[in-house]
Amino acid sequence: MANILERYRQLHPRSEALYREARELFPDGVTHDTRYVMPFPIYCTHAEGARKWDVDGLEYIDYVMGHGALLLGHTHPDVVAAVNKQMARGTHLGASHELELQWAQWVKKLIPSAEKVRFTSSGTEAAMIAVRLARAYTGRSKVIKFQDHFHGWNDYLLAGSDRGTGGIPRTVWNTMIVLPPNNLAGVEKALTEDKDVAAVILEPTGAHMGLTPVYPSFLHSLRDVTLRHNVLLIFDEVVTGFRISPGGAQARYGVTPDLTALAKILGGGLPGGAVAGRADIMDMIAHKEDPQWDNTRRISHPGTFNANPLSAAAGCKALELVATGAPTAQAERAAQSLRDGLNRLLHSLEIPGCARGVASVFHLSLGRPCRCDEPSVCQQSPQDIKAGMPPGLAGHMKRSLLNSGVDLMASSGITGLVSAVHGEKEIQQTLRAFEEALTSLRHEGLV
Numbered sequence: 059m060a061n062i063l064e065r066y067r068q069l070h071p072r073s074e075a076l077y078r079e080a081r082e083l084f085p086d087g088v089t090h091d092t093r094y095v096m097p098f099p100i101y102c103t104h105a106e107g108a109r110k111w112d113v114d115g116l117e118y119i120d121y122v123m124g125h126g127a128l129l130l131g132h133t134h135p136d137v138v139a140a141v142n143k144q145m146a147r148g149t150h151l152g153a154s155h156e157l158e159l160q161w162a163q164w165v166k167k168l169i170p171s172a173e174k175v176r177f178t179s180s181g182t183e184a185a186m187i188a189v190r191l192a193r194a195y196t197g198r199s200k201v202i203k204f205q206d207h208f209h210g211w212n213d214y215l216l217a218g219s220d221r222g223t224g225g226i227p228r229t230v231w232n233t234m235i236v237l238p239p240n241n242l243a244g245v246e247k248a249l250t251e252d253k254d255v256a257a258v259i260l261e262p263t264g265a266h267m268g269l270t271p272v273y274p275s276f277l278h279s280l281r282d283v284t285l286r287h288n289v290l291l292i293f294d295e296v297v298t299g300f301r302i303s304p305g306g307a308q309a310r311y312g313v314t315p316d317l318t319a320l321a322k323i324l325g326g327g328l329p330g331g332a333v334a335g336r337a338d339i340m341d342m343i344a345h346k347e348d349p350q351w352d353n354t355r356r357i358s359h360p361g362t363f364n365a366n367p368l369s370a371a372a373g374c375k376a377l378e379l380v381a382t383g384a385p386t387a388q389a390e391r392a393a394q395s396l397r398d399g400l401n402r403l404l405h406s407l408e409i410p411g412c413a414r415g416v417a418s419v420f421h422l423s424l425g426r427p428c429r430c431d432e433p434s435v436c437q438q439s440p441q442d443i444k445a446g447m448p449p450g451l452a453g454h455m456k457r458s459l460l461n462s463g464v465d466l467m468a469s470s471g472i473t474g475l476v477s478a479v480h481g482e483k484e485i486q487q488t489l490r491a492f493e494e495a496l497t498s499l500r501h502e503g504l505v
């Protein structure tokens with residue numbers, strides 16, 4: 059019987075050929091770090107609903123789901139129709155337009171902290187301007203972030219990262235304070251000792267889409283401590299926004315930050331991001347026709363594709379559907395069924411580990427038993443979680459699952475994003491694929 063790697067090569071000859079060509083065109087042969095999959099990534103042709111197909115004609119149940127952008131699944135007919143309609147009317151009007159107002163109204167309606175909104179082209183930009191707003195508003199320069207929390211690839215917010223940090227002037231990181239999550243005393247101490255802190259930013263369900271969980275009680279405590287120290291609280295809801303609940307983590311856990319970074323589902327599957335928050339802070343972007351203010355205090359914010367009409371059309375339709383509450387609930391139900399099924403499977407195969415995650419996100423940890431019965435509160439330490447899925451094992455798992463017709467993310471652990479159109483049929487098929495994949499891993503002595 060062919061091993062996992064041999065089978066991967068046998069199944070994907072066309073992808074392997076394309077990758078040879080791609081290596082001459084792109085560094086690493088890819089256009090996104092997490093698509094750097096050894097020995098080569100799959101090349102996809104099209105997608106629909108919960109599935110996608112590759113150049114070798116193979117079908118996959120997809121849990122990458124546009125890196126989290128596709129809560130409604132691929133090619134949702136209403137979103138496609140809205141984009142087609144706008145496409146015929148112009149992809150860039152080089153002017154303000156009505157759809158951007160509607161898009162912002164949906165954000166305001168759904169996200170509790172959103173008094174005013176500014177659109178960006180990506181989540182990286184949204185987090186970057188959120189931090190800039192906090193600094194400009196408070197007149198202070200430092201920002202507290204938490205270990206391993208990801209906020210895009212800008213220089214400041216990569217502080218504390220142990221991967222790919224070349225080219226960042228270390229002086230930039232002098233303005234960043236990186237703390238362990240879930241440790242209120244540490245935050246309190248930092249804020250007491252340093253009066254130059256503008257804001258605290260975090261992924262509200264924890265690092266890497268909740269892989270290393272943040273406890274909801276910590277969010278409440280952070281809100282209290284930041285208010286007491288007059289420091290701003292920023293939620294990076296690029297992943298959790300419109301997914302964890304229609305109003306994001308802030309609505310699910312009842313904690314309202316001062317600023318929120320949004321992207322992914324916001325754009326209905328097209329590029330788009332936004333920062334939203336308190337009107338007085340957001341107005342740091344506003345002109346006052348006062349040279350002193352306009353030139354030295356306000357934040358300039360151009361961006362060719364800010365609020366572009368295609369993303370606005372897709373985003374309005376997606377958020378209109380999200381506002382019904384149905385997509386978030388359906389995706390969460392499907393994810394819970396998958397997590398339960400995976401835990402039963404691990405138990406029956408006698409493989410120590412667990413599947414867990416909040417709402418429609420699932421993570422798989424192997425290697426040691428987990429005590430994570432309550433999905434939002436996992437008592438494993440970040441070290442245990444990292445040890446439970448070392449990068450080598452995650453890579454084998456990804457290839458093995460691709461061989462069995464399932465795609466998911468395997469950069470920091472094994473993570474999947476479930477959509478509203480993953481039905482019971484897809485969940486059962488996924489569980490069979492996991493059984494095959496885990497059995498192959500066992501044959502190779504990897505689990």
Ligand SMILES: Cc1ncc(COP(=O)(O)O)c(C=O)c1O
Pocket residue numbers: 125180181182183185208209210211261267294295296297321322331
């Ligand atoms: C929590 C979080 N913030 C920010 C980003 C960056 O968003 P983008 O990839 O749109 O730049 C990501 C990307 O995955 C993310 O997960």
